[in-house]
Amino acid sequence: MGTSIAGVYSSTLKDHAKKYLKKIVVISPVIFMKNTRGLLPTVAPLVELILQKLQALGLNRLFVKGSLERIIVENICVRTNKFLGICNALVNYFNGPSDQKPRDFSKEFLREWPDDVSVKTLRHFAQTISSGGKAPLFNYGAKYNNYLYKSSVPPEYDISGIQIPFHIVYGGRDSLAPKEDAELLYNTLTSEKTIHGVPHFNHVDFMFANNVVNDFFVYLLELLNK
Numbered sequence: 103m104g105t106s107i108a109g110v111y112s113s114t115l116k117d118h119a120k121k122y123l124k125k126i127v128v129i130s131p132v133i134f135m136k137n138t139r140g141l142l143p144t145v146a147p148l149v150e151l152i153l154q155k156l157q158a159l160g161l162n163r164l165f166v167k168g169s170l171e172r173i174i175v176e177n178i179c180v181r182t183n184k185f186l187g188i189c190n191a192l193v194n195y196f197n198g199p200s201d202q203k204p205r206d207f208s209k210e211f212l213r214e215w216p217d218d219v220s221v222k223t224l225r226h227f228a229q230t231i232s233s234g235g236k237a238p239l240f241n242y243g244a245k246y247n248n249y250l251y252k253s254s255v256p257p258e259y260d261i262s263g264i265q266i267p268f269h270i271v272y273g274g275r276d277s278l279a280p281k282e283d284a285e286l287l288y289n290t291l292t293s294e295k296t297i298h299g300v301p302h303f304n305h306v307d308f309m310f311a312n313n314v315v316n317d318f319f320v321y322l323l324e325l326l327n328k
Contacts, residue, residue: 103223109133109237112266113259125267127325130279130305133261135227136235137282140195143231150228153221164224165216179212198277198304202311235286237261261287267294269325273303
């Protein structure tokens with residue numbers, strides 16, 4: 103979500119970003135989601151509809167500590183090894199295949215994730231997946247869109263108008279934010295920019311891979327110190 107925030111901030115508050123930031127580095131960027139793999143593109147419209155109904159019922163946060171959904175995740179994937187293979191498979195399905203972490207990685211990962219996420223944020227991601235390669239503002243429906251945006255459909259974030267250096271890092275095995283979407287972001291940007299791939303990393307290997315220091319941190323520190 104941090105990369106999405108970086109895109110929103112630097113494209114809407116251009117002068118503020120230019121004044122206070124030297125550069126932005128986005129890792130596994132989720133700004134365009136045209137090429138997200140797996141079932142997510144197929145089920146995104148249904149997921150958005152379900153989340154909309156949950157909001158209408160007053161449910162605005164999911165996976166809060168102590169919530170039913172957190173308890174289910176912890177009982178199945180954290181407190182027992184019985185379903186370890188299934189939990190590993192689910193984590194890798196959404197993030198991409200990985201051989202960079204210990205076999206019981208999912209137990210520690212799912213101990214904290216997913217955690218206290220906004221339903222509106224999840225709706226916005228679902229809308230972005232369904233947008234066909236756009237980076238749209240939140241879709242409130244035609245009536246409120248007309249009031250807020252003066253258009254029945256939401257406009258797009260002005261990614262091409264970002265004015266500060268923008269550095270993209272992607273994983274070659276990332277299912278959520280694949281190489282193609284990183285390249286789409288790179289080609290849309292008009293500011294100073296670079297793009298760098300780590301072929302054997304998935305979406306979360308940049309934080310958790312066994313050899314993350316040599317495979318990524320060395321490059322990141324060099325980039326930050328330039």
